[in-house]
Amino acid sequence: MRFTPSTMMMGAMLIAMAGCSEPPPLYVDGAYVRLNANPNAPSAAYFTIHGGGEAVVLRDVTTEEAVRLELHESMTQDGMASMKKVETVDVPAKSTVKFEPGGKHVMLWNVNPQAIADGKMSFTFIFSNGDRILVDAAVQKADGSAATAPAGNAASDDIGNHSGH
Numbered sequence: 409m410r411f412t413p414s415t416m417m418m419g420a421m422l423i424a425m426a427g428c429s430e431p432p433p434l435y436v437d438g439a440y441v442r443l444n445a446n447p448n449a450p451s452a453a454y455f456t457i458h459g460g461g462e463a464v465v466l467r468d469v470t471t472e473e474a475v476r477l478e479l480h481e482s483m484t485q486d487g488m489a490s491m492k493k494v495e496t497v498d499v500p501a502k503s504t505v506k507f508e509p510g511g512k513h514v515m516l517w518n519v520n521p522q523a524i525a526d527g528k529m530s531f532t533f534i535f536s537n538g539d540r541i542l543v544d545a546a547v548q549k550a551d552g553s554a555a556t557a558p559a560g561n562a563a564s565d566d567i568g569n570h571s572g573h
């Protein structure tokens with residue numbers, strides 16, 4: 409297609425409309441679960457929340473694939489690492505709130521063995537503005553490799569096999 413003046417004009421109009429009327433969406437990405445090397449100890453889920461046009465509060469995270477979840481925050485005080493439970497997490501407008509090793513995380517007790525075998529868990533994030541966001545998370549072993557057992561298919565080792573994190 410040739411770019412005639414009229415098609416160029418339309419493109420510019422679409423960009424201008426998107427720029428002024430669309431508030432940025434609230435969304436969650438980069439979700440993964442890191443299994444504990446000790447199967448009797450809790451595992452953790454990490455992800456990034458991207459704030460939308462208005463400030464919201466993360467009220468809860470739920471899943472059907474673990475017995476219990478808690479929002480936690482890790483901290484180091486006087487050289488001692490510890491973590492505490494938090495009830496909610498603030499997500500300011502247009503902010504990036506990272507849940508990551510050494511910081512905020514979702515603690516998971518008794519992850520469903522089938523979810524581990526599938527290498528995937530589904531979480532629902534519940535926000536104060538009524539948004540319920542469904543997010544899939546890849547399940548990793550404690551060393552960061554993919555949890556899915558290669559079912560007669562060695563190629564499945566490729567995904568998430570980044571050692572030395």
Ligand SMILES: [Cu+2]
Nearest residue numbers: 480491513515
């Ligand atoms: Cu924790």
